[in-house]
Amino acid sequence: MSTEPDLLYSEEEEALRAAVRDLLTDQCTAADVLARIETGAPHDTALWKSLAEGMGLAGLLVPEARGGQGATHREAAVVLEELGRSVAPVPYLTSAVVATEALLACAGDEAGDLLARLASGRTVGALAVGLHTAPGGTPPPVRWQDGALHGTVTGVADAAVADVLLVPADDGALYAVDAADATVTPASSLDLTRPVAAVVLDGAPGRRLGDARPAVRRALRAGAGLLASEQLGLADWALSETVRHLKERKQFNRPVGGFQALKHRLAQLWLEVVHLRAAARSAADALATGTGTDVAVAVAQAYAAPVAVRAAEEALQLHGGIGMTWEHPVHLCLKRAKADAIAYGTAGAHRTALAPLVDLQAP
Structure with missing residues (x-):
């Protein structure tokens, strides 16, 4: 087989x-x-x-x-x-x-x-861990004291819309906390479509769910692995929309996309998106089958973020003046790509995690 x-x-x-x-x-x-x-x-x-x-x-x-x-x-x-x-x-x-x-x-x-x-x-649930935390990372623990939770967690994605928060505590347990029992304060976020917030727990009651460490690791690994598919969608849209625009936009009475320099840029970007698709699909398949998951997720995230950001930046540049406007959606793509680049670990963090998994220790 x-x-x-x-x-x-x-x-x-x-x-x-x-x-x-x-x-x-x-x-x-x-x-x-x-x-x-x-x-x-x-x-x-x-x-x-x-x-x-x-x-x-x-x-x-x-x-x-x-x-x-x-x-x-x-x-x-x-x-x-x-x-x-x-x-x-x-x-x-x-x-x-x-x-x-x-x-x-x-x-x-x-x-x-x-x-x-x-x-x-x-x-709607949200894991009360900063969006920047990579799989295997250790989030700042919230104190479990006198039967309640105390502490602050920053950078929690979608906390503002969550009904329940899953909070890892310093006693090693994961607790469920009703969002109404916490203070959720929105923070400034580059990506306005996935806002982050600070969660303050001041004597909030919690219901014990299980051990925090394996639960958080599993959650962040799946988040990182499947984030690559979101980044693939972003990059694919940016490339397709740019190609469509350059076919329609004319200069010197010919389509802008016909100029050699732009063809080369688009061809290079197409190759990178194809490679990203392979990495993202590999991570999704590994998560589904449980085979080689850590390596597949690390490879996908080490590659996905730079490609998604570059695709969005190229889309912005090659759309010319209209790409710089608030009305055109390319800025939404760029902001999400930039925010995703630090979500669930940076590309550098995933390369560092990947090295010992494949016996490529740094000198």
Whole structure:
């Protein structure tokens, strides 16, 4: 039996992609995202309801016996590709992937009940760990004292829209805290479609879910691995949109895309996006099969961030003057790509983690 990863999309995955893209085309246009950002409330709750409840996507990674769809990380990766293309302001990565994976590492009725609620989409969860934390990283612990939680966690993505927070504490346990029992203060964020916030716990009651260390590691590893698929979606959109623009834009009575220098830039970018697709698909497949996961995730994240950022920067430059305006959506793509570059560990952090896994120690 072959152990090689299957990087191709199955018919079911392509059908899922088409369904998600159709929904996003209808409900998440660039104009919609821009208008929502200007209101100061970027999260699109109506879109989240359509994705989570209408299509059942919030429970993709949850077994059917626990109220989910029983799918794998490969299907979740396809969803994230499409969400990345649209820079959709929904808490899919943070709730349906990261928080869900943390709960899947916990046993007991409390974790099971909460997992079913997240799978339904009616409850949004967030792991109370800074978005910058890499797999294997140690988040600053929150104190468990006198039966309550005390401490502050900064840079928590989508905390403002979460109903429940999963908090690792200094006693080694992971606790569920109702968001209403915490103080969530929004922070300035480059990517306005995935805002971060500081979470202050001042005597907040918590319900023990399980051991924090394996749960947090599993959650961050899945988040990093599937983030590469979101970055792939961003890069693919940036390339496709730039090619379309350069075919239509004319200078000296000929399409701008026909100039040799621009052809070379686009060809190089196309190669990088193709390589990114292979890395992202490998990470998703490794997460789904449990084979070579640490290496595949580290490779994907070491490669994904620079490519996504470069694709967005090239799109901005090659769109000329209109790329610099607030009205054109390319700036949304660039901001998400830049923010993703430090999410769940930088490319450098993942290269450092990768070296000992493949016996390439630095001198």
